[in-house]
Amino acid sequence: MGYDFKTIEKKWQDRWEAAGVFHAQDDPGKKKFYALVEFPYPSGAGMHVGHIKAYSGLEVVARKRRMEGYNVLFPIGFDAFGLPTENYAIKTGIHPRKVTDDNIARFTDQLKRAGFSFDWTRVIDTTREEYYKWTQWIFLKMFEHGLVFRDKTQVNYCPSCKVVLSNEDSQGGKCDICHSDIVQKSKDVWYLRITAYADKLLQGLEHVDYLPNIKQQQINWIGRSTGAFVNFEIPAFGEKLRVYTTRPDTLFGVTFMVMAPEHDMLDRHKDSITNFDQIQAYRAECAKKTEFERTQLAKDKTGVKVEGVYAVNPVSGKKIPVYISDYVMMGYGTGAIMAVPAHDQRDYEFAKKFGIDIVEVIKGGDIAKEAYAGEGPMVNSGFLDGCGSKSEAIEKMISYLTEKGAGEKGVQYKMKDWAFNRQRYWGEPIPIIHCPHCGMVPVPYEQLPLKLPQVKDFQPGEDGESPLAKVAEFVNCTCPRCGGAAKRETDTMPQWAGSSWYFLRYADPHNDKEFASMDKLRYWNPVDWYNGGMEHVTRHMIYSRFWHRFLYDIGCVPNEEPYAKRTAQGLILGPDGDKMSKTKGNVVDPNEVVDACGADVLRTYILFMGDYEKAAPWSEKGVNGCKRFLNRVWQLNDMLTDADEYSPELESKMHKAVKKVSEDYETLKYNTAIATLMALLNDIYDKGSVTRAELRTFLTLLNPVAPHITEEMWEMNGFGGMLAVSPWCTYDEDKIKDSTLSIPVQICGKLRSVISVDADADKQQVIDTAKADSKIASMLNGKTIVKEIYVPGKMVNFVIK
């Protein structure tokens, strides 16, 4: 029979809470460890097995650190602003506040039932005034430092959600939330100037311990490229067209220019253009396409020649035609390019279609067939001819351009400024007042928080206005600067806002004077280890690193980077091997597992099911295996002897297990740690009894994974105190060494026998023993040994003829 997990788990959850053993102490005298997991969005569906996996990893580390004597901060909170809650409110008429509170209560209950060792005295809810007051405060600081600006732009607009979305939120031309098609719309948008921090965010990566692929993804996201800005004279406009290129070395090969259809230079000089009506028609066509279509339907290049004008190549002096085409984007570089058809495939396709010259300037490819992007000697390039290296040619060209005033070295980033407003109710109000006399005026700091007004109607306005626009008492106010009548901004912040600084608040969650005191930040910052999903390593992490770095620059946090270390767990797939989703009906509810088998079994299985960093499918059978394992652990109670040292036959294995499990817990290898414990348990069963010392070690090692059952057994057998705060195990390196080694013997690299030798035997002794082995002896008989290889303690190999 199994053990009574229901009673035991409840009992220990209550005891831990009553004793406050997981409460972090703000005590600078103690060595600290700050373990952070991504706080959940409290959805109506309740917890997902993915949450359990995400938290179980650092849960093990946090519990181990406590046992090692660290003062551990392992906090949890709720990232509760956001669309799903608001949409639910719209559908049901229940206020988002109530929906959020209910969901948080459910999540809290479920998290507690999983037995996580969170510090429940530091819980954060991003939708609480005492929290979002500081989100607004940081926003105003950014405003004060010129990092907030407003611009009228074409934006991604979701007609279904009636909100403007950032590029990040509208990838693939579909709304991130409702998956309807995005359309382009002109809107006033609030931006955070994250691009000003591009280099700092890049440099910051040099000193942090993120998994290499996480670092790489952030580097690619920021997308720094170096090249040059080049100015092309357009005589008819009396103006220079500025382009950005990463290949200034190919400048002699430029045979045409392409501008993005929206390029404003066209409007300024429409009188000089003889076919402006054609241009307008093309523009109208492009406006219908979403950015997604523009990139997807790019197989066939389209465009219109700008008639009546030409540009001048600044190095060759040649007159070249100008086109508009939607393969050039307004949002990157200068919105115009110099086209080098011989060495850029996109330009090549365009040139072929429009019958434009293709001039080879780098030897090595066959430009009759396709563009050549490789390296080679320069030709047809005036002063660059004969130059063999790309970097040398680029350098020469840039100094030439600089000298002539025709261009200069430049840097571009793929990362764009962060569109920071939503036309929604359930978010932090943007604390800005629009005054007809003073313009944009920040709400004074002492008036924070700017509270979200209570409303009954959460429907967005028809033209995409925020629901707040309908609340007259909120909108109408007086200007803090001139005292005249003014109107409040009615947009709210995006969901990313609250999560951009929450890890700082955990250090000092109840402070009503500051977002967190410098003293406490000095102690707790940075986060020592941050674990979360791979899907958050670009957006959330870059946004939060940006906010943190800004706070550092204005002297509000003590260090540059918020996270010292970052790891990411793999997805749990459905039993069918597909990603879990409601539509597929393959979602596993963790609460059912807790009800049926207990939290210890659930946690053990999730950590055992495979490589923590990789995706693995759920298996009901696998859960049973872990249930069986813990039941077998429970049976140790009946096998206990009075002896209080390791038995001789197990001594080495115990020391090895302590070492292996301790190391594996540090490197996300929970699956092999648990496998080691399973193997050790099998060895104990083979022996038929367990000593007190053996059981004490076994329970300690297993505790971070299965805390309830181990705590109960600890108490039952009178080991003293609470296991959660008992010291971690130590091992003796000398005891790990076996007195005899089993050494494989190979002949020509093939395993032929295994011999047993003393651990301290020297090379000759081992080789002699190997030769004496009956099987080896018969195979060596009559052959010549060409070479004898002995890898100490590992293997012997005879090469024979």
Added chain:
RNA sequence: GCGGAUAUGGCGGAACUGGCAGACGCGCUAGAUUCAGGUUCUAGUGAAGAUUCCUUCAUGCAGGUUCGAUUCCUGUUAUCCGCACCA
């Protein structure tokens, strides 16, 4: 197209810096317990051939380096993830 990763039994996965491939678990087979189902226990379990020793083949595919390769190198295929006309 670019960038990152992965590929090992029927399944999830082990294998340290190049040194006994398949730890641990699931599943399966046989037996014991049981009225039966479930549970539990014992033994076996990569494939093929020999069934008393064993032998050969096996880590996506094709080569290479090496006494020796899942591990290193070259090429190739497939899958997953991220970015995508980035100038």
